[in-house]
Amino acid sequence: MGLGKLIVFSAPSGSGKTSIVHYLLDQLDLEMEFSVSAASRKKRGTEQDGVDYYFISKETFKKHIENNDFAEWEEVYKDNFYGTLKKEIKRIREQGKNVVFDIDVVGGINIKKLYPDDTLAIFVKPPSVAELEKRLRNRKTDSEEKIQERLAKATEELSYQDQFDVILVNDELSIAQQKAYDLIKQFISNSDILKNTK
Numbered sequence: 001m002g003l004g005k006l007i008v009f010s011a012p013s014g015s016g017k018t019s020i021v022h023y024l025l026d027q028l029d030l031e032m033e034f035s036v037s038a039a040s041r042k043k044r045g046t047e048q049d050g051v052d053y054y055f056i057s058k059e060t061f062k063k064h065i066e067n068n069d070f071a072e073w074e075e076v077y078k079d080n081f082y083g084t085l086k087k088e089i090k091r092i093r094e095q096g097k098n099v100v101f102d103i104d105v106v107g108g109i110n111i112k113k114l115y116p117d118d119t120l121a122i123f124v125k126p127p128s129v130a131e132l133e134k135r136l137r138n139r140k141t142d143s144e145e146k147i148q149e150r151l152a153k154a155t156e157e158l159s160y161q162d163q164f165d166v167i168l169v170n171d172e173l174s175i176a177q178q179k180a181y182d183l184i185k186q187f188i189s190n191s192d193i194l195k196n197t198k
């Protein structure tokens, strides 16, 4: 049994990335397991430690940085640190399973740089910034200020899209889910397809 592959999903917030990742985790033939990140923020709502994140203090997070325990880490929001522990990737791959990441754009590029041949990096893109704005408004979870903040961040994140192996436009969710499934299926059976995508 070989080591599993790495599948990265990164996207501006509101692109529908999480719905795609959940769909894929339900497709058992893909043999994927979610990479649980470490985070220094507080647990929200129904989130569970060890399932959604490994919730740790900022001090513990800094110790992990000093010990070089992270494959990548970032201060995604002010004073809120997020990172992928090397040991989490190892744990999943050693079972022969494929690792799926739901991480921000810069983190996604860093994973690709660390494991270039074994990673399929997918950038999930909204059809347009106007559509993204519509989705963020429809969610009715954010204030006007937050929406503007997310839109500005999204514009910056879109500038990184060319560093990904694949850009997946999420216009119609079920179609994007199917496309993601096909891409992964092909990649896990033959990662050489990457050589033909660019």
Ligand code: 5GP
Binding pocket: 037, 038, 041, 072, 073, 074, 076, 082, 083, 084, 102, 103, 104, 106, 107, 108
């Ligand atoms: P939230 O606090 O809403 O769960 O996540 C905030 C952001 O952090 C999201 O964009 C998410 O993709 C990103 N994120 C979660 N885990 C990691 C990680 O391990 N590394 C990086 N670079 N970003 C992460």
